[in-house]
Every structure is written in structure tokens, then in C-alpha cells.
Amino acid sequence: MRVMLAEDSTLLREGLVRLLAEEGHEVRAAVGTGVELLAAVAAEPPEVVVADVRMPPTHTDEGLRAALEIRERFPATGVLVLSQYVEKRYATELLTDGSGPGGVGYLLKDRVAQVDDFLDALDRVGRGRTAFDPEVVRRLLARSTHTDPLSRLTPREAEVLAAMAQGHTNAAVAARLSVSQSAVEKHINAIFDKLELTGRGEGYSKRVLAVLRYLDS
Numbered sequence: 001m002r003v004m005l006a007e008d009s010t011l012l013r014e015g016l017v018r019l020l021a022e023e024g025h026e027v028r029a030a031v032g033t034g035v036e037l038l039a040a041v042a043a044e045p046p047e048v049v050v051a052d053v054r055m056p057p058t059h060t061d062e063g064l065r066a067a068l069e070i071r072e073r074f075p076a077t078g079v080l081v082l083s084q085y086v087e088k089r090y091a092t093e094l095l096t097d098g099s100g101p102g103g104v105g106y107l108l109k110d111r112v113a114q115v116d117d118f119l120d121a122l123d124r125v126g127r128g129r130t131a132f133d134p135e136v137v138r139r140l141l142a143r144s145t146h147t148d149p150l151s152r153l154t155p156r157e158a159e160v161l162a163a164m165a166q167g168h169t170n171a172a173v174a175a176r177l178s179v180s181q182s183a184v185e186k187h188i189n190a191i192f193d194k195l196e197l198t199g200r201g202e203g204y205s206k207r208v209l210a211v212l213r214y215l216d217s
Contacts, residue, residue, distance in 0.1 A: 001126050005030040006037035006051040006063055007082070016050065016112070023119060032056065034066030041070055041077065048078040048103075048126045053087065068093060071102065078103035078125035082112065105131030105167070121167075130167035130211070150214060152194045160187040165211045 003025050007013040010032070017030050029040035033056050041049060049070055051063040067079045071094075079102065081094060094104050103125035111133055112118045121131035153161065156177075163173040170188070174181040188207070191197075197206050 001025045001048060001122075002028050002046040003122070004028050004037065004040055004046045004049050006032070006034060006049070006055065006066065008032045008052060008055045008059075012109075012112070019115065019118075020122075025122075034062040037063075037066050038069060041074060045074045045077050048080060048122060050080045050082065050122070052109075053081050053083040064093070071104070074102070076102050078105075078128065080105040080107065080122060080125045080131065082107055082109050084109050101128050103128045103130060103167075106136055107131065107133045108135055124167050130165070132166045134166060150195075153191060157187050157191050157194070160184060161191055161210060161214050164188070164207060165214050 003020055005013055005016055005020075005027060007016065007030075013030050013032065017027050020027050028044060028046050029037070031037050031040060034051070037049065037051060049067065051067050053063045053067075054060060055062045055066075064081060067081050070077055071079055079094065083106065085108075094106055105121050105125045107118065107121055111121070124131040150158065150161075159177060160173055163176055168176065170181055170184045174184045177184070188210075191210055192206055195210055197210055
């Protein structure tokens, strides 16, 4: 897979370059700013971009803004952002921005140290799917549910939707929750009904709408 990296920490950036190379990925560029990342992607769009949310010069949201611009200008390129903290607004912006085939993901930097989790997220984003950090999803689920449509979900339905938000397929959700795939499908249909998504499209589009409602509530 062709990958580009944007991370201002030289140590982490070089570590990611080495890890990805060892796993057979081709790192086309490894830069330290959002501006450099945009220039590299514009010259030759990769399959996936991995970018830190906060980079120079202000260390606020330069990486996120670069990621959002890449989603808009190069919709076929997947975007996986890394963050030190759970920032719900950023997670929501990433998923709601753009409608192209490129995947999207949001991982906490601690997850990078868990190599298998990081590589799995990268693979999912590269295949056009979502990959949201379990801790991000847990924090979103822990918010107040007063007047929240998600409060209508049963605990099991909430678990299924949380796993969907992480980017897992029905089969993967079934394995994680130790239930049958048909049970997962029934839960998902119930989720669509309770979130009033019936009649709004079939398959993946309806699934994305459910996750958007989950992140945006």
C-alpha cells in the first residue's frame, strides 16, 4: 500500500516509516507539517495518509485541516489521523466530511504502540472503511443521553453501534460480542428503525448514517 506520513515528532515519524516498510508498505513521503503533506499528496496521491492532528506552526489543528482538505480534494485517498487525546469534534468532522470512496480513521497515539491494532486500522482505511479508536467510541457513548435518540437503544444495540463506529464488519462484530452474525444483523435493523433511518438508503449508506448519528448526537 502507498502511504504518506505527517508527524512532527521525528522519533515517531521515523519509527512509523520503519514499521510500515517492514510490513511491505511503500512510504512515499514522511513530513513534519500539514503544508508539506498537502504538497506531497497533490504531487502524487497515495492510497492512505497518516497524519497527526496537531502540527506546527500552532500545534492546534493543522494536521486535521490538512486531512479534511485531502478528503475534499482527493476523495479516493484514505485518511487516518492520530491524536494524543480524545477530541470528539475532530472525530465527527472527519466522518462527516466528504463522500468519496476513501476510508477514514481516528486513533489515539497510544494505539500505535499496539502494532497489530494500528496495522489493522491502516488496512481498514486503505480498503475504504472506517477505523475509530475504541476509547474514542467509549467516550462518545459515555456522554449525556438526555433528549438523545441513542437513548432508545438497548445496551446490546449500543454495543453493536459502537463496534460499527470503530469500522468493524458484521462478522467482526459478531466475533467481538460472541453472538451469531444473524443476531448482529437483527440488532442493526433495530438500530436503523430506532434512529429513524428506514427508507433512507440501503446497505453501507444507511450504516454510515447510523454512525454519523452516533458521533454527532
